Amino acid sequence: xxxxxxxxxxxxxxxxxTECRMCYVVCRExxxxxxxxAPDPLHRFEIDMERCLxxxxxxxxxxxxxxxxxxxxxxxxxxxxxxxxxxxEERRCKRSAP
Amino acid sequence: MxxxxxxxxxxxxxxxxxxxxxxRLWTLKRVMYYVYGSWAQGLNVNEFPPSVAYLFGKQIYxxxxxxxxxxxxxxxxxxxxxxxxxxxxxxxxxxxxSRLAYFIFALRALTNYRQSIRVAALNLGAKVIExxxxxxxxxxxxxxxxxxxxxxxxxxxxxxxxMGRLIVERHVATTVDAGLCRHDHQVVRQNYLFALDEIATFxxxxxxxxxxxxxxxxxx
Numbered sequence: 471x472x473x474x475x476x477x478x479x480x481x482x483x484x485x486x487x488t489e490c491r492m493c494y495v496v497c498r499e500x501x502x503x504x505x506x507x508a509p510d511p512l513h514r515f516e517i518d519m520e521r522c523l524x525x526x527x528x529x530x531x532x533x534x535x536x537x538x539x540x541x542x543x544x545x546x547x548x549x550x551x552x553x554x555x556x557x558x559e560e561r562r563c564k565r566s567a568p
Numbered sequence: 569m570x571x572x573x574x575x576x577x578x579x580x581x582x583x584x585x586x587x588x589x590x591x592r593l594w595t596l597k598r599v600m601y602y603v604y605g606s607w608a609q610g611l612n613v614n615e616f617p618p619s620v621a622y623l624f625g626k627q628i629y630x631x632x633x634x635x636x637x638x639x640x641x642x643x644x645x646x647x648x649x650x651x652x653x654x655x656x657x658x659x660x661x662x663x664x665x666s667r668l669a670y671f672i673f674a675l676r677a678l679t680n681y682r683q684s685i686r687v688a689a690l691n692l693g694a695k696v697i698e699x700x701x702x703x704x705x706x707x708x709x710x711x712x713x714x715x716x717x718x719x720x721x722x723x724x725x726x727x728x729x730x731m732g733r734l735i736v737e738r739h740v741a742t743t744v745d746a747g748l749c750r751h752d753h754q755v756v757r758q759n760y761l762f763a764l765d766e767i768a769t770f771x772x773x774x775x776x777x778x779x780x781x782x783x784x785x786x787x788x
Contacts, residue, residue: 494636501650506640509716511723513633518644 479543480524482515486539489515493530493540500529524549526563528556569701572768576710581771586711587647589771591659592668594638596763597631599662599672604628606679607686620683620739623731627691630724637717644713667766671759678752684739688749691732693756697764699725 482493494515497505504521508514517540524531531552534540538548547553555561572589575581581589608624639651648654655661663669671694678686699722706719740746769776 498651501652503640503643503651506644507633507636508720509637509641509713510720513637513720513724 477519477522477526478524479519480522480540480549481517481543483539483541483546483548484514486536487515488536488539490535491515492533492535496529496533500527502527502529505530523563525556525561528552528562531556569705569764569768572771573701573705573709575772577708579710581710583645585771585773586714587642587645588659588773589767590638590641590714591647591654591657592767592770594635594642594654595660595662596668596767597635597638599668600631600635601628602672603675603690604631606676607683609679620735623735624683624687627728627731630728634721634724637720641714641717667759668763671756671763674759675756681748681752682739682745684735685745685748685752687732688736688740689752689756691728692736692749693753694760695725695728695732697757697760699729701764 494505494507497503502521502523504518504523505515506518508516528549531540531549534550537550540549541547542549549556572581575585604627608628639654642648642654642660643651648657648660675686675690678689702718702722702725706715706722709715709718736749740749766776
């Protein structure tokens with residue numbers, strides 16, 4: 471079995487994020503819980519890189535409706551809409567057999 | 569809640585008790601959807617100026633954010649591994665035969681009232697008390713992360729109190745409505761204190777004595 475891909479740090483660009491919560495909802499739905507609400511008065515969404523599996527998981531990118539609101543931490547490349555490699559099965563974490 | 573904070577300041581609040589506190593507060597916040605869902609139906613009849621609908625929409629969004637913060641904390645600390653598991657955990661599960669449920673069901677029963685009256689009851693009754701304990705916990709709760717969660721909710725809760733006052737001042741005009749506001753505000757306030765007492769005793773692990781939970785005097 472192939473080794474899981476190396477995690478690449480990503481973050482939310484608050485200048486573009488509409489706070490629609492889609493990333494939060496989908497991340498909860500698949501039990502990764504990597505999108506969290508910051509415990510400050512602004513209550514902005516952040517990505518917890520201790521839980522995020524990108525590029526092993528790209529669920530939030532597929533659901534985010536606001537271009538440029540999720541970016542790579544290093545370099546700031548936009549991941550919304552998802553870049554071509556995000557659709558590649560090779561980079562995904564595989565579901566274990568039931 | 570003062571007893572919970574005092575215990576925390578004495579360093580006597582265990583990890584399990586912190587989980588109970590956050591779990592119960594999460595339950596309280598998330599069942600507000602049950603109330604808001606029925607109240608919001610009343611707003612569709614266009615009875616009020618749009619600003620009231622907007623302010624109420626913001627309040628629902630804020631309370632939803634607060635609920636998410638509590639469950640974030642539960643998951644971050646690995647008290648439960650998944651949100652599904654959290655829903656079923658005894659510290660977080662919603663029990664219909666509880667004081668918390670009594671508070672929520674009574675609030676939901678205000679559905680048939682005007683929005684201005686029910687907002688007076690919730691925002692100037694329960695929310696005022698919530699603001700007081702949030703400020704206290706946000707100032708001095710020993711655990712830094714939980715303190716940040718509590719402190720972060722203060723600004724929005726204060727805005728709910730202020731928007732409640734604004735709506736009441738603008739839209740409660742008749743003597744009958746003013747009387748209803750005063751009555752319902754008193755009922756919600758008592759119910760909320762009743763529920764808070766349950767949260768605190770559950771957190772601290774104090775067993776409830778038979779007969780300790782008296783039915784409030786206004787219940788027929």
